[in-house]
Amino acid sequence: MAPYEAFDQGVEVNGQTILTIVEKAMGRFSEAYTEQALQALAAEGITDPEPDEWYPQQRWLNAFETIAEELQPHVLDRLGEQLPTVAKWPNDFDSVPEGLQSIDTAYQQNHRGGDIGYYEFEQTKDQTGEITCYNPYPCPFDRGLIRGVARQYASVDAFVFIEETGDTCRRDRDDTCTYTVYW
Numbered sequence: 001m002a003p004y005e006a007f008d009q010g011v012e013v014n015g016q017t018i019l020t021i022v023e024k025a026m027g028r029f030s031e032a033y034t035e036q037a038l039q040a041l042a043a044e045g046i047t048d049p050e051p052d053e054w055y056p057q058q059r060w061l062n063a064f065e066t067i068a069e070e071l072q073p074h075v076l077d078r079l080g081e082q083l084p085t086v087a088k089w090p091n092d093f094d095s096v097p098e099g100l101q102s103i104d105t106a107y108q109q110n111h112r113g114g115d116i117g118y119y120e121f122e123q124t125k126d127q128t129g130e131i132t133c134y135n136p137y138p139c140p141f142d143r144g145l146i147r148g149v150a151r152q153y154a155s156v157d158a159f160v161f162i163e164e165t166g167d168t169c170r171r172d173r174d175d176t177c178t179y180t181v182y183w
Contacts (some may be wrong), residue, residue, distance in 0.1 A: 003138040003170045004065040005058075008114030012054035016088070017110040019049055024086035025079045026067075033071060040066035057111065061136055073140050080144025084152050096183045097123045099153035100131055103145060107135070124180075127158075132166065132178045139170055139177055146179055154183040 022037040041049065043066065044059040068076050083089075090102045090109075104119040111117075117135030119142075124130055133142045143162050150160045159182075166178025 002173045003136060004061045006056075006061060006136050007117055007175075009056075009058060010114040011057040011111060011116050012113050013057045013060045014051075014110040014112075015049045015053040015055060016051040018046070018055060018060060019051055020087045021079060021083070022049075025082045028082060028086075029075070029078070033075070036070055037063070037067050040064075040070070054112065057116075057136070064137070064141075068138060068140075073138070076138055076140040077144035080141040080146075081148035081151075083145055084149045094153060096127070096150050096153045096181075097121065097129060099149045100129060100146065100181065103131070103149055127183050129181050130165070130178055131181060132176055133170075134176045136170075139164070142177065143179065146181055150181050150183050158183045 018041070022034060022041065026033045026037050040063040041047070041060075044063045046055050046059055046063065049055065064076075084099075084106075087106065090105045093099065093102070100121040103121070107119055108116070117133075119135070120132045122130050131146055135142075143164075147160055147162050150162075154160050161182040163180045163182075164177060165180040166176065168174035169177050
């Protein structure tokens with residue numbers, strides 16, 4: 001599979017997730033970015049998303065791809081990085097490993113129906129771990145998300161670094177990417 005292709009056409013995304021990314025995360029960049037995102041959603045038939053409604057993931061992914069093409073892929077990295085600070089996020093812990101494990105919890109809470117994918121974290125050393133991303137979202141978004149979560153829970157003086165270390169990558173039409181996270 002390539003990024004932006006849902007694993008299952010029955011998968012849906014919570015409207016609150018869409019609104020958080022479009023209004024809160026993109027709103028931090030500019031009103032123009034938010035407007036472009038709303039136009040991309042409207043082109044996919046998602047107008048005035050409601051927080052308690054569910055929307056087809058493939059339509060959201062199509063809009064996400066349009067956003068990346070129009071605003072450059074680095075925007076996806078920045079969006080992912082901001083998500084843990086603007087979204088409703090599990091946060092009853094205070095360590096990087098628990099934070100990185102929470103990515104899957106948040107993902108599972110905001111997607112439903114069919115094969116939605118996952119984020120799987122394994123701590124490999126004291127301040128190192130691997131996270132495997134099995135989902136249809138683009139690599140830059142996941143890298144930003146992982147970095148944002150790790151920074152949120154790392155000590156103030158820690159340098160958080162993400163390195164793609166897996167043998168497969170969604171850029172190459174594989175289903176997973178694996179990253180090593182240092183903090």
